[in-house]
Every structure is written in structure tokens, then in C-alpha cells.
Amino acid sequence: MTGQVFTEQLLAEHHESWQAMQTHPFVTGIENGTLPARVFNQYLVFEGDFVATAIGIFSHAVIKAPNIRHQRWLIGVLDALANEQIAYFERVMSERNIDQAHYHHSAPEVYRFSQGMLSTAETGSYAEILTLMFGAEWMYYHWCERVSRSDIADPDVKAWVAMHAEKTFIDQASWLKAELDRCAAQLTAAERQRLSVLYGQVLQWEIDFHSAAFIE
Numbered sequence: 001m002t003g004q005v006f007t008e009q010l011l012a013e014h015h016e017s018w019q020a021m022q023t024h025p026f027v028t029g030i031e032n033g034t035l036p037a038r039v040f041n042q043y044l045v046f047e048g049d050f051v052a053t054a055i056g057i058f059s060h061a062v063i064k065a066p067n068i069r070h071q072r073w074l075i076g077v078l079d080a081l082a083n084e085q086i087a088y089f090e091r092v093m094s095e096r097n098i099d100q101a102h103y104h105h106s107a108p109e110v111y112r113f114s115q116g117m118l119s120t121a122e123t124g125s126y127a128e129i130l131t132l133m134f135g136a137e138w139m140y141y142h143w144c145e146r147v148s149r150s151d152i153a154d155p156d157v158k159a160w161v162a163m164h165a166e167k168t169f170i171d172q173a174s175w176l177k178a179e180l181d182r183c184a185a186q187l188t189a190a191e192r193q194r195l196s197v198l199y200g201q202v203l204q205w206e207i208d209f210h211s212a213a214f215i216e
Helices: 006-013 015-022 025-032 037-064 068-095 108-123 126-147 155-163 167-184 189-212
Strands: none
Touching (some): 006 189, 025 126, 025 189, 126 155
């Protein structure tokens, strides 16, 4: 992979999976107002657990970051996860009277996503962690930015989409993109290829994760 910005190469190489997530029934259901409340409630259970896992993933990034400047940025991400996103789940799940005992917790697709991400962060490099989170957050920013322009009736769904389409999250996703490009420029072709494989895996994990919310 040469002659092009690394993250743009990733997006081009994995365009089919990218489009599959951008047009996933979970996404289009929000966009056209047909997503069942049951599916969103199940998603909240899954995603709430994953955001807690993401705190661990970004904590490994802090440890492996090259300097204090990068660590400060990543600590800011941890603050947003712990004090904004986790707070959203606590509030919304209480207001929607979601009894987690009535929802799936051990769907293999969800476990594969969360544990695959966490184990890679634990044992992998800084560049691998950036690839994981760029894969998740750049994808999320793009579909949420588009869907946020729709008329979303459910205020909880609307707030979740808006959270991922506002400047703070866009800046975070953009930082991951730029930082991954910076790191990739210092890697060998074989190392960049391994990151490409990992990126494709993350997109498939995301697709499977969102599909699991529809399982009854």
C-alpha cells in the first residue's frame, strides 16, 4: 500500500464492509424511523457494556502512547467515556425501565467484538489500538453525522446519534485518523498490511455486533 494516505487506503480496501455498516438495518432503521424500541433497548445493553470495555482499551493506549502530549489527548477521551457516555447509559436505561436481566448478555457476536478489541489492546501495539478505535469511531461518526439530519422521534435515540455527530466526537475520530496516519508512515509494508487486516476485522465485528441487537 503506497502513494496514498494510509487511512484512505484502509477505507478504499474495505469499502464493501464500510458500506455494509453504513447501510446496516440498525442504521437505516434509525434513519427512517422504523427501528423497534426492543432492538434499541437490546443495543443499549450491549453498547453500555462495550463503552465500559472501551475505557480499558483507551487505558492501554495511554500506557503505550509515545509521549505526554498524546497521553493528555487520550486521557480526555477516557474522561468523555466515563463522564458523558457512561452517564448517558445510566440515565437512559433507568428512564426506559430496562431490566438487563430480560436481555441477552452473552451473544457470541458481542463477545467477539468486545473481547477481540480488548485482547488486541492488551497485547498489541499502539498502532494496533489506533486501528481498532479508528475503525469503530470513524465509521460511527460518518453514519451518525448523516442520520442526525433525519427526523428522529425517539429522544433517546436522537441524543445518542447527536453525541456522535457533534464536534467533540468528530475531533476525537479525526485525531485517531491523523495519528494512525502518522504511525503508519513509520511502519514497514508488512506491518501496514497487518493493520489493514485488523481494520477489516473491526468493521466485520461492528456489523455482527449491531446485527445481534435484532436477535430475540
